[in-house]
Amino acid sequence: MRHAGIAETGIGIFILLLLAGVAGGIYIAQSRFDPEIFNIAVKTDTAARKNSLPSPSSAPVPAFLPEDLIPLGPEETFDSETLSDRIDGKAELYTSSGFVKLSTMRFALKTDPKSWMELFIYEMGNPTNAFSVYSVQKRQGSKPLSLGVSAYATEDALFFADGPKYFEIISSSKDLAEQMTALAKNLVDAEPKYAGSKNESSLFPAESLDESSISLHLSDVFGFSGLDRVYTAGYYTGDSRVTAFISQRENPEEAADLATAYGRFLLDNGGSDIGEVPNAPDSKIYKVFDTYEVVIHRGNYFAGAHEADDVESAVEVASRLYSKLGEAEQ
């Protein structure tokens, strides 16, 4: 077998060192973020905001517009690249939940153009995503709105989810409720009808449930990156309010593994294991600082109670949830 000579060995070492140097240079260059590389000209930025404040008469009238409203400008649309040009730091809430497109348009009263409202239509890809962004932003103290879809009203705005779209109508005053509601009804009427699919939120026990509080969280639920697609709901137990949660997984093993992983997450973050829920095998009760967390799993479901003020309320809600999950299994 032929051996390499000193010259060949030297050249080989030199080339290897050269490659290592190049690799090191690339690593250093990549690790130093240089915004200049992403510096798209200001011209591009201003182009993204091309709409100036329009005159009331300049935009086409959408078919869904009630008679007493007029457009206050043309429709603007935003995709996932430009969404933050419209809603800044809240864009991530949508882009992490399947966001496709946002359309916005302003309308004013025919009789008083200074009384105006803005319509936001978020296309979220599917009804689950739309319900998620609707539910996680729900305002406290809001009133349910009878539109035949998930909807609520505040003093100055309406919010609803219909099929794969999430709608917001935000007004400049508290005196436009009638016009906002008429606009919302027209929008719902114009949308295709979606048959509501049954999901795990129907498994929340009805007693003392605050139905308006049901929410769907799609990712990083309770600060745990391994937890996704979780429905939560509020329960009133005496003076306490407890948040119950359910997530349907692919199979019982996944549900059990998730319960273990979430329990470990709680322990790693200052929690302590303080016992089990009676008659709920494999359940765990954790004390996390001043709150209590119950984690259960049954069949394909991972569930429990989150951040309860007292352990009795947490166990009571979790026990009822465990029973309900048993009914679902049968």
Next chain:
Amino acid sequence: MSDKFEDRPPQPGMNRRDFMVRSAKAGIALAAAGAIGYFLHDPVGPGAQAEKSTLALPDFSVPEAGKKIAIATGEDRIKTVNAALGALGGIETFIKKGDRVLLKVNAAFATPPSLCATTNPDLVAEVARLCLKAGAASVSVSDNPINNPESCFTLSGIGEAAQNSGAKLILPKESLFTNISVPGSNLIRNWPVLSGAFQDANKLIGIAPVKDHHRSGASMSMKNWYGFIGGRRNIFHQDIHTFIKDLALMIKPTLVILDGTFTMMTNGPTGGSVSDLKQTNTMIVSTDQVAADAAGVALLGKKPSDLPFIFKAEQAGAGTSDFESLSPLRVSTG
């Protein structure tokens, strides 16, 4: 040298001459590849503007005023901002005759004042009026909003308030942006900044509402400088806390005014309903922007340690998060 190969079996088809020729060819190929790479290298970068100039923004602080903070409580913004300024010695402590004052407002969104997503127009008008009364030669109001500037200044009411109070509105025209690099900054390097708004100013006052922010946890005085940034600035949301620290290094204001009369507790920074607001009846005025934010964060039910950008800004030397160390002057307007 030939002896070195004598005791090794010769390689078929390869002798010293062949080796040297092949090595030379490999060297030429390597050199050619390097030359092509050098020739194709673009030092400016894709889509980037050539650097117009690199300059540091002026220091607008008033060193003789020292580090101060006043916290006024009350329902009426006009009364609380006057009370807080009065506790600091009056606006005259900061604004002198002939000064040219720039008011940096938050006009980010084309939303009505009732949502408190933007600086309250009455507050803008009052501060402009106080500056002019103190002898300011001019007062300008500016921001580079997220949405269309004309719509934002009109629908937020800030444009009208500025004009009615004698202030000049500076809209973010392309010609007003210059690429700058901020010393000590991680992210603001050769990036377009609305430096034209500063051109004639020798005093700068930031006026911002207290808001929840989905990405950074809070939008207050330091985050307000985001409105001086141009280009595709949304990329900075990926490292928002570092970027807010960089903003605090970029701007050395005369004063910051943090309006917590109503605080946007949820769904920030846009909000969307008065239901997102809580009446917190607080006005904070400070020469230290980090201290102002550290004081303001309590209105959101949070602690300074909950917001990494406060710690980062303090570490970078932009101010102190221990606002109590400045002995806050607390006043109530009843």
